[in-house]
Amino acid sequence: MSNQQLSLQLEKAGGLLVLRSKDIPSAPAGELVIKIHATALNPVDWKIQSMPQFLQEWPAVLGTDIAGEVEAVGEGVTKFKKGDRVLTQGAFAPARASFQQYTILQEDLVAKLPESVSYEEAATIPLGFITAAIGLLAPWTAALNPEVVVPPPQYTGQTILVIGGSTSVGQYVIQLAKHLGFTNIITYASKKHHAYLTELGATQTLDRAAVPLSALGDAISGTIDVVYELVASTESQDAATQVVRAGGKVVSVNMRDVRSDAVKEAGAGKHFYPVAGSSHMPGQEVFGAKVWAKVEKLISEGVIKPNRYELLPGGLNAIIPGLERMRKDEVSGVKLVVRPQETEQ
Template sequence: MSLPTQQKALILPSYGPGAAFQLSTRAVPKPGAGQVLIRNTAAALNPLDFAIRNIGIFVTEWPAVVGYDGAGTIVALGPDVQGWKVGDVVVYQGFWPADTGVYQEYTLAPADLVAKIPKNVSVEEASTLSIALATATCALYTAPGPHTLGFTAPWEEGGAGKYKGQAALVIGGSSSVGQLTLQILKLSGFSPIITTASASNEAYCRAAGATHFIDYHTTPYSALKSKVEEILDGKTPLPLVFDAISVDESQKAAWDILKPGGKLVVTLPPLIEGAQPGVETKDGKTLVMAHGSFGAEENLKVSREVFKLLTGWLESGVVKPNRVEVIPGGLNGVVPGLERLETKGVSGVKLVVRHAETA
């Protein structure tokens, strides 16, 4: 297959006040050892994208190509890559270097961190998975640290259903992270699984694994503890709260709900006074800040296992992708889509663009 030397890409020249994405061209990268080159079909938008534009988090080289949830077709293999062939349709996660960002036509990815998309899942649906799945699985199952808790993974011996009879609370169950967390907690056997979201998303959350639902419009964070205690009735331990919203009020409510020995995962910088990530506090609680990157060194063991299992999970329906809203215009649709995300104009769906629609 003859590949072009140049490609369309959404470039971010710098970050900070006034920084703006620009549709431009850049060279098509060539896969090195252990890499595949993917022709992108779809990319999902994330709040991380505008956070990088605003404050430059994680990215160290500029101009940058962001976008970290992708899916497409393998078009070239690195010299030592086995187990993949040109034409395989895969889901993958983008990373910080520009050649590995998703908002461009061609992206490099590690060959051991991609998974084939089964026929029962669309490419657009698959593109919504990676960051949310990484946030859930790595935070829960990577060995304990500032970002991770070290629960026994469901694929490990004795891990499937291990936490039956232990409750978990997911704040923000209709969010992308919340949806994947609900599904993964169900795999681990947590029960009951309580979640919060808008009433319009109750069925969506229950389909993902929630056994009990709390409408945050009628139960504010100030009343969340009493509502959770009412559900548990003093009979079931609650070892885990996963806060997929992680604003000040939700973090404080989550921390207040936990008893000694309880663990809290937050997805934004922690706001709990006196809690150092990964360190048990004097009252026996532990907080970690999830790092939703499959490519982070600390997460690689878990990440490789997840990608080995992901095709089967999707095929069987054990893991389901997010609901999708496709934004027209290809890469030109990213900026208006991010504006909607930044102004909280999205609920219960993942915004996706199709690269082929880029004018």
């Protein structure tokens, strides 16, 4: 086997993504080399290109959703062997990202992939699910299951609102909320996705074309204990803060524009938690490992259903036009997936 792989590399902040050859890494102690059979595209993969503060090594490699097979194991690895089907979340570091054909990841952040789930389906899970899990469960956010015990504590009688339920993360929030036993799972999304979101666990759907975010409170009766906000706008953060009950919890994917003002104005001890959806970030790895240890079971028991996806032909070459479609907001309710091994130079 050649020791070379293809990798889509960002030359500099705001620069071009270029297909290049590079060495296939060998496995450091405690880590796995994974041959990537499928990866998915996420909004962060176009947003981060103009945020060089998050990319320390150049040329950078993007992409964090990984589904593939173990190619090699480093010294001391006990849970995996060559040939295992796995999924994991990559990191924005050249050796650990997913817009390439091989990557390395530490074994405690990797899960085995049940045979019933394809690589393409599995690639829709890592970033979306981890962001949902950190926002709802982690001790520093809504803390609904900080030790990630299965079965989890039940929130019977409580209500959660998911603003942007048809987003990839939103679909995992709905499924986790169902697993956590919330009695009412209200979601705000385009009408065309309502039936599917109901299948995933939503108990009430609000049409985003009919209800402006500023009028969300009028469209909902009863108190809301938790809001997970996925639209990432200040308007959405304000709406979330307004509708949650006194003492309730708002989780937001928007880390850049935290509306602490809105929280202060709303008063009444409302809690606001911005989420960084990474199991690699310093301080988040221990919790991340607790989540990854449960992923295989959650998938095989059907608690986590992958997002619906659209497979883009052309391997890594399909990523640039795919990200452009996402930037223009032309992707709705599906994850874009590519197969890096199909790439031709």
